[in-house]
Amino acid sequence: MPVNVSKVGFKYLVDSTMFRLGLRSQTQPRVQVNAVTSTENNTLQAPTPPTAIPLMTILRRLPSLFPRSLSESYQDFKQFNSNQEQIQQDLLSTLPAFNTLSENQVSAKLLKTPVDDQGNYINELCIEPKVPNKPLKHLIFVHGYGAGLGFFIKNLEHMPLVDNQWCIHAIDMPGFGFSSRPKFLFQYGKTSATEVNDWFHTRINRWFEKRSLLDKPQSNIVVAHSLGAYIMALYANKYPTHFKKLIMCSPAGVCHSKNIIQDKLNQRIQKHANLNPPWWYSKLWDMNFSPFAIIRNSGPFGSMITSGWSYKRFKRFPLQELSPSSLSKQQFELLHKYTYSIFNRPGSGEYLLPFVLGCGGVPRDALEETIFKNINDPELFKAKCDWVWMYGENDWMNKDGAQNISNNMNNIYGNKKSKVIIVPGAGHHLYFDNYPFFNQEVVNEMENI
Template identity: 30%
Template sequence: MSTAQGSSATATATATSVPSQSSVLASDNKLSQSTTTKTTKTTESRPKKVNEFNDGREKPHYTWGQSWKDWIKQSWSSNYDNSTIESRLLSQLPFYPESDGKRRASVVNTDIGNGQFIHEFYIENIEKDETPDICKEIVLVHGYAASLGLFIDNFDSLSSIPGTKIHAIDILGFGLSSRPKFPNLASSSKQDIYKVEDWFIDPLETWRQKRGINKFVLMGHSFGGYLSCAYALKYNKTITTPLTGLQSNLIDKLVLISPVGVERNKYSFLKKESNPRISLEQEVLADQEDIVEGKPLEEPPKTRTRQLFDYMWEKNYSPFSIIRNSGPVKSKLISRWTTHRFAHVYYHDQQSFQNMHDYIYRIFNGKGSGEYAITRVLAVGALAKLPLIDRCPKRFVDMKLPTLWIYGDKDWMNDEAGLEMTNEINDLSIDEYSKKLASFKIIKNAGHHLYLDNPPDFARVIFKFLNLK
């Protein structure tokens, strides 16, 4: 796949030194030791969640025969290379590859050095911008083991506002970006975790500079949300607009879409409270009076399956290595996810479903790279070793950075932690500026991939937060 270098950046930021992770570490240490909040506990009764994997949706059946056919085509047909399959998926949009007169789009591979590149789908709305004072340049970051194509149902709506520019990227080590060998990094200290984060966010900053992006809205889903927060903590800064001379943040607003790694937990290197969140398994098995009275609870005995899972997690095994070595079974394994996630597409348009399934096949079977970071940054149970809630509130308030924390009503991610994060940020911002900086929203009829499950409501919430509609 050829790599066309992206445009060079124009220097517009005020001269500031790049922050070191040691300075960030010192800041996190200070915050974890001294920051206090006045967060009000939410007492209203919240409806019990319906698990998105048991919500009654009818899943299509992907046959073993089809899996064999996919393996043959994907392995030997020239019509099933990465760029062809991605183009087939993106061509479902009304403005790609040909413009619809209002928007134009292109695939860009930006050289970031060391023989590596960041893959991007760029969309620009070329209609007259009636509100040039509102930032409409959006950088969209996917989640773990995902890629930019998963936002296929959002590109049309998000690019509908005149003047909008969408940069949907594959982060280094995922999707169709370069997949260098992931280094054998340790994960036993704060400094170790920062090195893992830097492996992703430093190339992201290089890409931003190469693309000449100087003020933007950063949106990240799941692990991409976690990395977006890490990027903001390290790289957000004050910039000066060349034409007006006005100062603003590099990141105008930050949108976290069901981010992982928010909540405090027992695995944290930033211990801040003595009573970590009670696990679902403990809550079911424990005496409820003990929970109410705050008595310590015993961990339930681990099953052999759980012990094996924990062992594999701690040894940094990747489930995608199993898929990559499954031969003709690959497509059948992948269909377990695609037939659930895209069941609605299958029953509406089987060819569109197949386009997405083929695309996911390529993504999941790519060379192992960034996927090996997850077990270093997160402990068993997808709990962050450096929880965002102990890193972000005061720093985001000091930056005056508006944030939106958004979840699905069937989301398996911990939305209560997102609400707590919102409250902690707002407690601090009200004290400091007499206004709220954080917003929290739940999207109905949606799970962890809420942008896929309910694109119209997702777009409405985003537009409202960005003051676009």
């Protein structure tokens, strides 16, 4: 019995880390499906939520699960303790916009904008034309759970400033990335989700104000991923006129209903994974247990543990024919170090998660049941922006809720109010998996504003 408990415990700690970061177990079976999305022979990897890797499989695959060597991990640990900010600077210096000696017509700078009376700030990368065609329009990138602006490296590297009329802002949400990491004072069960959301919204709003992005808000487009998309959807309903378009990239918390494919495969998948967490694990979730605590308490082993996620996430390109350059060895190395550094920084904004999602990823307050429940009632649905919903072809996030919302919105407000776009060959991190396609879709939106 103690062995079984140990297996279950370790299993769900692994599950937590993979789920919260959007990494799916590779142990799920390949199955035949005659609907939705498939390859030429109608075979696909089921786009289901992440499930845990069995303990014995972890032990057998330990060297490949954590591919970074201990010596490399130790060097990363020393660099982190010596100069964290330099790690971010090193990654972003691979962007052409940072090359001041080149003939590039763009420039880049890192900014820290104070957003409260305690001196906490939002970290931002700003890319703008050296000779702008004013007035500038603004494209704002907002990352997802546990991430940072550096995850948009391939978008920032290749996104054009369309006729030198655009300025790109990639921000770290409050308490994430290299933004300030104040102590998170809220606890699930004692604080309302509204109060927590307001904490984020107030600081993001102040950033918009201080960066003068509200002077001409109809020239703003926000691109937000996963948990960031959820936060920005609520923001759009609270501040209805702050941007013209909101691009929701594989957003979290949209609906309770299951994916069509998942419904069809649920019985088979149950044979390979126990999807019901033990009661004590649900308690840990509600108590703001963070998988990043493992890395923060691992000392010189932290970077090696991080490599179990970063090497898989950033080294494999499902559409290499569309992105032949992929990541250079140097850029990949720097992106791993960046990932380790933001995982290892003090816990703060990440503790938002249990207020948004219950254990297992079910939304506490699904968007389809809150701001989108009565979209024909201007007192409840206040957002004025256009909506673009983007999902990866192999995304484990539910697309159906967004499609239903989009259809309803267009029926009421007109066919150009909302649309859903599927990114070929991409998963949850669609902005990275097929960045050429993703970037072009964003450019299309920029050209139509």
